[in-house]
Amino acid sequence: MSPALLLTGLFLYLALLFLVALLGERRGRALVRSPWVYALSLAVYATAWTFFGSVGRAATQGASFLPVYLGPTLVLLLWPFLHGRLLELARAHRLTSWADYLFLRYGHAPLATLAAAFLVLGLLPYLALQLKAIAQAFLFLSGERAPMADVALITTLFLALFAILFGTRRLDPSERHEGLVLAVAFESSVKLFALLLVGLAALFFLGNPFLEVPKRPELWPLLLPPEGLPGYLDWVGLTLLSGLAFLFLPRQFHVSVVENVNPGHLPLAAWAFPLYLLLINLPVLPLALLGRIHFPQTNPDLFVLALAQEAGPALALLAFLGGVSAATAMVIVEALALSILISNHLLSPLLLRARALGSLLLWRRLSILAVMLLAYLYFRLAGEAYALVAMGLISFAAVAQLAPAALLGLYWKGATREGALAGLLGGILLWAYTLFLPALARSGWLPPVFLEGPHPLLRPEGLLGLRGLEATTHGFLASLLLNLGLVVGVSLFTKREAPVEGRTGEVGALAGLLSRVLGSEAEAAFLKEAQDLPGPQAAAKAEVLLAGALGPATARLLILSVTEKAPPEALLEEAARESKEVRAYARALEEARRELAQAYERLKALDQAKDEVLAAISHELKTPLTAVRALAEILEAHPDLPEAERRRFTGLLAKEAARLSRLVEEVLAYAKLQAGIPLRLQRLDLREPAQEALALVAPLARERGVLLEGRLPHEAVQALTDRDRVLQVLLNLLQNAIRHAHSRVILELTPSGREAFFYVQDDGPGVPEEKRPWLFEPFQSFAGGTGLGLYLARRLAEALGGRVFLEAGEGARFAFALPLEVDHADPGGG
Amino acid sequence: MRILVVDDEESILVPLEFLLKKAGHEVALARTGAEALRLLEEGPFDLLVLDLMLPDLDGFAVLERLPQGRKPRVLVLTARGREADRAKALALGAEAFMAKPFGIQDLLAEVQRLSEGL
Numbered sequence: 001m002s003p004a005l006l007l008t009g010l011f012l013y014l015a016l017l018f019l020v021a022l023l024g025e026r027r028g029r030a031l032v033r034s035p036w037v038y039a040l041s042l043a044v045y046a047t048a049w050t051f052f053g054s055v056g057r058a059a060t061q062g063a064s065f066l067p068v069y070l071g072p073t074l075v076l077l078l079w080p081f082l083h084g085r086l087l088e089l090a091r092a093h094r095l096t097s098w099a100d101y102l103f104l105r106y107g108h109a110p111l112a113t114l115a116a117a118f119l120v121l122g123l124l125p126y127l128a129l130q131l132k133a134i135a136q137a138f139l140f141l142s143g144e145r146a147p148m149a150d151v152a153l154i155t156t157l158f159l160a161l162f163a164i165l166f167g168t169r170r171l172d173p174s175e176r177h178e179g180l181v182l183a184v185a186f187e188s189s190v191k192l193f194a195l196l197l198v199g200l201a202a203l204f205f206l207g208n209p210f211l212e213v214p215k216r217p218e219l220w221p222l223l224l225p226p227e228g229l230p231g232y233l234d235w236v237g238l239t240l241l242s243g244l245a246f247l248f249l250p251r252q253f254h255v256s257v258v259e260n261v262n263p264g265h266l267p268l269a270a271w272a273f274p275l276y277l278l279l280i281n282l283p284v285l286p287l288a289l290l291g292r293i294h295f296p297q298t299n300p301d302l303f304v305l306a307l308a309q310e311a312g313p314a315l316a317l318l319a320f321l322g323g324v325s326a327a328t329a330m331v332i333v334e335a336l337a338l339s340i341l342i343s344n345h346l347l348s349p350l351l352l353r354a355r356a357l358g359s360l361l362l363w364r365r366l367s368i369l370a371v372m373l374l375a376y377l378y379f380r381l382a383g384e385a386y387a388l389v390a391m392g393l394i395s396f397a398a399v400a401q402l403a404p405a406a407l408l409g410l411y412w413k414g415a416t417r418e419g420a421l422a423g424l425l426g427g428i429l430l431w432a433y434t435l436f437l438p439a440l441a442r443s444g445w446l447p448p449v450f451l452e453g454p455h456p457l458l459r460p461e462g463l464l465g466l467r468g469l470e471a472t473t474h475g476f477l478a479s480l481l482l483n484l485g486l487v488v489g490v491s492l493f494t495k496r497e498a499p500v501e502g503r504t505g506e507v508g509a510l511a512g513l514l515s516r517v518l519g520s521e522a523e524a525a526f527l528k529e530a531q532d533l534p535g536p537q538a539a540a541k542a543e544v545l546l547a548g549a550l551g552p553a554t555a556r557l558l559i560l561s562v563t564e565k566a567p568p569e570a571l572l573e574e575a576a577r578e579s580k581e582v583r584a585y586a587r588a589l590e591e592a593r594r595e596l597a598q599a600y601e602r603l604k605a606l607d608q609a610k611d612e613v614l615a616a617i618s619h620e621l622k623t624p625l626t627a628v629r630a631l632a633e634i635l636e637a638h639p640d641l642p643e644a645e646r647r648r649f650t651g652l653l654a655k656e657a658a659r660l661s662r663l664v665e666e667v668l669a670y671a672k673l674q675a676g677i678p679l680r681l682q683r684l685d686l687r688e689p690a691q692e693a694l695a696l697v698a699p700l701a702r703e704r705g706v707l708l709e710g711r712l713p714h715e716a717v718q719a720l721t722d723r724d725r726v727l728q729v730l731l732n733l734l735q736n737a738i739r740h741a742h743s744r745v746i747l748e749l750t751p752s753g754r755e756a757f758f759y760v761q762d763d764g765p766g767v768p769e770e771k772r773p774w775l776f777e778p779f780q781s782f783a784g785g786t787g788l789g790l791y792l793a794r795r796l797a798e799a800l801g802g803r804v805f806l807e808a809g810e811g812a813r814f815a816f817a818l819p820l821e822v823d824h825a826d827p828g829g830g
Numbered sequence: 831m832r833i834l835v836v837d838d839e840e841s842i843l844v845p846l847e848f849l850l851k852k853a854g855h856e857v858a859l860a861r862t863g864a865e866a867l868r869l870l871e872e873g874p875f876d877l878l879v880l881d882l883m884l885p886d887l888d889g890f891a892v893l894e895r896l897p898q899g900r901k902p903r904v905l906v907l908t909a910r911g912r913e914a915d916r917a918k919a920l921a922l923g924a925e926a927f928m929a930k931p932f933g934i935q936d937l938l939a940e941v942q943r944l945s946e947g948l
Contacts, residue, residue: 622909626931627841633934634845638852645848652841 003142007151009317010138013324014158017183021166024182032178035265039272040185041255043192045072045246046280048133048327049392051191054281056301058288062222067235069281071243073274079266082247083256085410087263094544096258096340098248098402103345105409106417111424115402116345118428119250120338120371122398125391127334127375128382130327131156135379137323140302141309141316153376155324159331160372164365167336180332181259187329192280194322198304199283201311202290209289219292222285230469237473238393240480244403245396250337251330331372339367352558382443394435397476401427404480404487412491419491427483434460434475507531510542513558620663624656631656655703662735666788669728669796679799684723685716686756686818690749693730697738706741706762708734711748717756719820725796726818729804732789732796733760733814740764740812751820755802758816766812775806790814831945832856832874836866836892837881837907846879849934850941863887867895875902877944880924882908882915893922903944907932 024032031037050068057065075082095101099119103112135152166180213219226235246252256269291303298306308319343364351363404427405420438460441450453459461471463478507530515523526545530538539559546555631653635646694710701708730747737745741762748759767775776794793816794804802818833855835846843859850857858875860866863884870878878896882889889906896902904924908915916927926940 619909622930623839623842626909627839627845629931630845630849630934631841634848637934648844649848652844656841 003138005313006138006142006317006320009321010151010155010324013321014155014162014328017162017187017328020186021162021179021183024179025166025169028182029178032182033261035262035268036272037182037185038260038262038265039269039276040188041181041259042252042269042273043188043276043280044184044251044255044329044333045249046188046191046277046326047330047392048130048323050280051195051323051326052133052137052301052304053392054284055287055291055303056299058222058284059292059300059303062224063285064226064234064238065284066281067238068242069277071239071241072246073277074239075243075246076270076273079270082410083266084263086257087260087266090257090260092544094547096344097250097253097337098406099341099345100547102402102405102409102420105415106405106420111405111417111421113345113349114421114424114428115405116341118398118401118424119341120346122395123250123334123338124371124375124378125382126395127331127371128379129391130331131376131379134324134327136302137305137320140305141320152379155328156372156376159328160335160369162328163332163335163339163368163372167332167339168361168364168368176259176261177336180336181255184255184329184333187325188276190325191322191329192276194318194325195280195283195304198308198311198315198319198322199287201315202283202287202307205311206290206294206307209286209293212293213289216293219289222288222292233477234470234473237469237477241393241396241400241472241476244400244480248399248402248406249334249396250341250399251333254333254337254340331375335368335371335375338371339364342367342371391439393472394439394475397431397435397472397479398428400476400480401431401483404484408487408491414491415487416491416494418494419487419489422490423483423485423487426486427479430479430482431475434463434478435472438471507538510538510559514542514545617663617667621660624659624663627656628653628660658699666732666792669792670788679722680724681720681722683718683720686719686721686726686749686758687712687717689723689727689730690747690758693727693734694747696731697734700735701738701745704738704741705743706738707744708738709744709746711746713749713751717749717751717820719756719818721800721818725800729793729796729800729816730758730760732793733758733804733816736760736789736793737762737764737812737814754820756818756820758818759807759813760816761809761811761813763811766810767806772806776804831876832858833877833879833941834858834860834866834869834875834902835879836860836863836884836889837879838862838883838885839881842881842907845934846937849938850879853938853941855941855945863889863892866892867897870897870902874900877941878902878904879941880904880906882906882910882919890918890922893919893924896923905940905944 020028054065054068089095089101089104093100093104095104097116099112099116102115106112131152134155138151162183163180166183167177169177213223226232260266287303287307288300290307291298291300294310295303295306304323305316305319309316343360347363347367348360401424404423405415408415409420437446437450440446441448451460457464461474462469463474466474469477507527510530511523511527514526522545526542530541543555543559546558631649635641635649635653641649690710690712694708698708734745734747737760741764744763746759746761748757748761750757750759776790790804793814797804797816797818800818802816804814804816807813807815833850835843835850835857836859837843837846838861843861847857847859855877858869860869863886866878866880867887869875880889880892884892887895889908893904896904901923903926904919905926905928906916906919906924907928907930908919909930919927926944928937928940
């Protein structure tokens with residue numbers, strides 16, 4: 001097949017990938033929210049190593065490729081216990097990787113940094129493997145031997161561009177990338193479709209290989225179960241290893257946790273993804289057998305391509321693109337996940353300390369490019385060496401070193417920072433000793449002592465003299481056991497660290513920080529949510545937002561700059577609750593005290609009012625009584641008074657007697673008002689009580705030298721009301737006016753709408769400002785009245801549904817507004 | 831004896847004036863506190879018969895503002911028979927205190943007593 005055709009196919013495919021990703025970011029957003037897309041995106045697990053390597057492994061070692069897919073299937077069965085919890089944690093704390101989780105769980109320690117660095121180093125060869133798969137497939141199909149590197153470099157750069165475009169478009173604390181996810185799901189469909197089609201075509205063109213097997217004894221071991229304890233251990237070890245890898249590979253965490261839009265997708269994924277793995281593995285064994293039968297001389301890793309070529313160039317191209325899809329999906333997601341790890345745990349803390357944070361997006365893009373170029377470099381340097389070929393499982397074993405600290409951290413409260421660190425360090429060292437260094441030694445880059453060890457008991461691939469186990473299984477089990485033992489052992493002997501202290505800060509300062517680091521959009525979002533939160537919660541929210549974008553370590557460093565220590569949460573809550581209770585109690589007490597005081601004041605006022613009524617009445621009675629007594633005694637003692645003098649005295653006597661009787665009338669009216677005598681409504685012309693009132697006060701006016709004037713309308717003013725009370729109000733107002741007038745009192749009656757207005761105006765000095773508030777209170781006389789007049793007038797008017805008030809102006813002008821119909825009877829005046 | 835009677839009630843002033851004149855005294859009348867003070871400035875009085883309830887300056891205010899020098903003796907009349915008022919009036923220089931309503935004999939006896947002390 002011509003290289004030009006292959007290259008065209010490759011580029012067309014990559015262009016299609018671009019389009020799919022664009023679709024995911026634009027119109028296909030709804031599609032990305034489908035649980036099927038989520039399940040398919042999990043299939044980023046199946047790499048070129050699956051696509052080409054499974055057949056290769058089956059062709060040389062039989063069914064031992066199966067545990068690699070059993071592990072994830074079994075892990076997914078645990079989703080209600082594991083993934084649900086993980087998603088919840090990730091959502092609450094914006095976790096972007098397991099390293100984030102380790103930081104969250106074990107606090108500020110080199111643990112997360114170590115884990116991140118180790119993951120990057122441990123996964124570089126795995127990335128290189130994918131590049132190699134693409135290059136190898138290209139060379140095989142084009143029939144050329146060199147240059148193998150070129151197509152790999154182009155692909156590398158292209159995938160870096162893709163990851164940068166769709167993975168670092170913006171700094172989103174949630175780290176969701178719809179386009180990328182849709183592209184990955186699309187690639188998962190392509191690789192499954194391609195492998196199934198190649199399998200069917202091979203069966204169709206080359207026949208059923210299982211019928212051939214009985215004739216070929218050399219194929220029998222491929223179909224037999226594993227033998228003896230080492231065989232079973234290999235199976236179990238490999239299942240466990242791949243299960244842990246499925247959980248802890250950065251790209252798996254990224255697609256299954258970070259890019260998860262809805263935890264409700266898990267139940268479907270829990271069966272759909274294993275089904276996917278089953279389907280993609282169906283053609284493996286037939287292809288392996290067919291390869292062994294028809295291409296005994298070919299590299300088993302290339303059987304898929306060789307067999308596809310038999311069915312024609314179109315199928316070969318499809319097989320090639322299937323491999324490419326498997327490799328590119330993995331490379332893109334892994335590169336993105338690693339770049340987030342690098343920027344969150346390695347770069348940002350360093351840059352922040354150096355005060356050179358700058359553009360985070362730029363650093364992330366540079367990280368992607370660096371990861372990709374390092375992977376390419378590794379592929380160029382390692383080439384065909386064992387160090388590369390064996391790297392798939394060795395990377396798995398590296399990733400699995402996170403498991404003890406992370407899983408125990410999730411489910412065991414006793415796990416401590418020291419334990420986690422010791423376990424991870426021990427696991428890494430033993431992993432390097434038993435797997436990584438021997439792989440390098442096998443490639444000839446290190447002296448053979450790294451294969452043999454300094455002592456027979458310390459042989460890297462057979463510690464304690466163990467024999468018969470596969471090197472990978474052995475190294476994995478040994479490092480994992482040591483790791484686990486150290487986490488548990490050290491944790492048991494170290495004290496649990498105090499929980500990370502809470503921080504509290506001003507919402508404004510936090511928003512400012514977010515604006516500086518993440519931009520105004522993040523600030524606005526934060527303000528919307530945190531406006532009414534108390535300090536500690538606002539600080540936590542800001543930290544979560546920052547952690548999503550910068551990683552938890554950097555976020556904490558940044559938060560430290562604008563916050564201060566908050567008292568421990570439990571204490572705080574306790575204090576808050578206590579003080580709340582105390583406050584409520586104090587409030588209730590204060591309320592009760594106030595009510596009591598008010599009741600006391602009311603009672604005192606009532607009592608005082610009663611006393612004052614008595615005092616006022618007696619006082620008002622005493623002046624006329626004194627006069628009457630004095631005058632009467634004089635008249636009695638001086639029967640021979642001159643006639644003029646005598647008449648003057650009897651006139652005064654009569655006047656004071658009238659005053660006494662008026663006083664008694666008022667006191668009786670007051671008593672009647674207090675007793676609540678019901679209204680006696682009758683229809684009447686309001687001019688009539690007005691005229692009567694004028695007539696009744698005429699003697700008083702005359703005596704005081706006051707001119708009395710009535711301005712009554714010509715037409716009748718009909719009203720339904722209590723005549724006696726209206727008369728009493730008018731009398732009180734008129735008497736009050738006459739008492740204060742210089743020379744003139746006017747009574748005016750004006751109907752207005754549904755009310756009639758009586759105005760009583762005098763030309764006296766008016767009511768002093770300071771007296772107005774008490775004008776209508778009982779016994780506030782200040783001009784020789786009874787002190788009851790105005791009070792009675794107002795109360796009586798109110799009883800009639802009307803009101804009495806002082807109008808502004810010269811002299812005193814009292815208005816008495818009376819409804820023409822009493823619509824509510826309130827005999828007591830309220 | 832020159833007597834100044836201060837009360838805002840015509841019906842009190844008239845009988846008092848009659849009685850005191852009958853008893854041989856020289857009587858002047860005032861209806862407000864201000865008027866009373868003005869008369870006190872104009873000429874010395876031997877006795878001041880003072881009502882506490884007055885429209886402008888009340889009796890206490892008049893007591894406080896009595897002209898320095900030859901102060902008249904003061905007989906306070908009041909309808910407010912409260913002990914506090916009596917004490918306050920006495921503290922301000924009043925020498926006798928009569929609660930309304932009083933009999934004319936009592937009043938004349940009191941005036942007589944005060945005039946004898948001169």
